[in-house]
Amino acid sequence: MALSRLVLTDFRNHADAVLAPGPGFVVLAGENGAGKTNVLEAVSLLAPGRGLRRAPLSDMARQGGSGGFGVAATLPDAEIGTGTEPGAPDRRIVRINGAGAPASALAERLSVLWLTPAMDRIFVEAAGERRRFLDRLTLALAPGHGTHASRYEAAMRQRNRILSDEARPDPQWLAALEARMAEHGAALDAARRDTVARLGARLADQPEGPFARAGLALDGWRGDAEALARDLAQGRPRDAAAGRTLAGPHRADLAVTHLAKDQPAGLCSTGEQKALLLGIVLAHAELVADRTGRAPILLLDEVAAHLDPLRRAALFDRLAGRGQVWMTGTEPELFEAVPGGATRYTVAGGAISQ
Ligand SMILES: Nc1ncnc2c1ncn2[C@@H]1O[C@H](COP(=O)(O)OP(=O)(O)OP(=O)(O)O)[C@@H](O)[C@H]1O
Numbered sequence: 001m002a003l004s005r006l007v008l009t010d011f012r013n014h015a016d017a018v019l020a021p022g023p024g025f026v027v028l029a030g031e032n033g034a035g036k037t038n039v040l041e042a043v044s045l046l047a048p049g050r051g052l053r054r055a056p057l058s059d060m061a062r063q064g065g066s067g068g069f070g071v072a073a074t075l076p077d078a079e080i081g082t083g084t085e086p087g088a089p090d091r092r093i094v095r096i097n098g099a100g101a102p103a104s105a106l107a108e109r110l111s112v113l114w115l116t117p118a119m120d121r122i123f124v125e126a127a128g129e130r131r132r133f134l135d136r137l138t139l140a141l142a143p144g145h146g147t148h149a150s151r152y153e154a155a156m157r158q159r160n161r162i163l164s165d166e167a168r169p170d171p172q173w174l175a176a177l178e179a180r181m182a183e184h185g186a187a188l189d190a191a192r193r194d195t196v197a198r199l200g201a202r203l204a205d206q207p208e209g210p211f212a213r214a215g216l217a218l219d220g221w222r223g224d225a226e227a228l229a230r231d232l233a234q235g236r237p238r239d240a241a242a243g244r245t246l247a248g249p250h251r252a253d254l255a256v257t258h259l260a261k262d263q264p265a266g267l268c269s270t271g272e273q274k275a276l277l278l279g280i281v282l283a284h285a286e287l288v289a290d291r292t293g294r295a296p297i298l299l300l301d302e303v304a305a306h307l308d309p310l311r312r313a314a315l316f317d318r319l320a321g322r323g324q325v326w327m328t329g330t331e332p333e334l335f336e337a338v339p340g341g342a343t344r345y346t347v348a349g350g351a352i353s354q
Pocket of ligand 1: 014060
């Protein structure tokens with residue numbers, strides 16, 4: 001799976017950029033603030049969700065531009081695009097082959113996965129970051145995952161509102177919402193467990209190399225739809241008092257262990273944590289490629305700069321021939337060991353040249 005053409009219109013600091021990358025490595029080099037991460041962010045918006053910065057859409061339209069933005073790409077079998085219109089900076093538009101589509105439909109077209117410097121703290125932050133990471137991994141294996149997540153959350157928001165606002169909430173209304181949460185919540189939980197199990201098995205099979213092997217487990221609520229519906233019904237008074245739903249798959253956490261050291265990832269050094277993340281992402285990319293026949297697009301923001309030359313060469317080796325891999329760095333020299341056939345761009349002040 002690779003983009004053969006990417007067009008940015010008024011996206012961040014790129015007024016009008018057209019890229020025609022090859023199917024393998026795509027290297028973006030340039031000074032701080034040149035607009036390299038912006039290009040990766042644009043690609044990340046071609047998947048469902050808020051992209052790699054999780055920024056509001058209204059931040060993305062170029063200052064001094066039309067007020068809207070566009071990101072369009074050509075895939076082997078489709079033209080896809082997303083953006084906003086000048087008068088509606090918060091409303092996301094998605095098009096597939098020229099027709100309007102929900103953002104969730106993008107997951108059926110391509111998988112995009114990223115590693116950014118902001119993810120360096122994922123193992124010491126609150127569970128939400130790790131859960132989001134796991135959900136992105138899961139989405140690449142189960143495209144319906146995003147729809148289950150949004151339906152679960154929509155039903156939960158309604159239930160929370162009724163429990164907090166109504167003195168005597170209608171039990172039938174609550175039961176209907178809880179049934180919806182149970183259906184989608186159980187599907188969410190099952191898909192996450194499946195991802196953790198498959199990815200865990202793949203990581204366990206790998207030799208201890210330059211990227212640390214991670215052990216994975218899903219912590220938190222577990223059960224089936226029936227159990228979840230029962231737990232929610234019993235938890236009404238508790239949730240009404242708290243003003244939110246205190247138990248369920250929306251509270252799950254991905255527990256990661258450094259296998260060789262038998263240590264929780266949160267206690268590992270920053271470099272070790274980065275190596276764990278990289279190991280998970282690489283194993284996941286291979287798993288997705290084997291299972292779906294299409295390698296995810298990988299966006300590695302400033303990853304090369306944090307690796308010593310040996311690990312850097314090992315990274316390029318491992319990624320060679322595994323689909324489209326976008327990498328950024330301030331120095332072109334960081335990418336000298338990238339095998340031939342890479343598309344190399346220089347980014348400067350929002351202008352991209354080859
Ligand atoms: N909506 C916007 N309109 C115009 N420019 C923007 C917008 N949003 C961000 N920028 C600019 O984009 C630039 C940052 O780009 P980006 O994060 O891609 O840099 P980078 O090349 O990855 O840099 P670094 O190496 O420091 O990570 C900044 O100069 C910022 O001011």
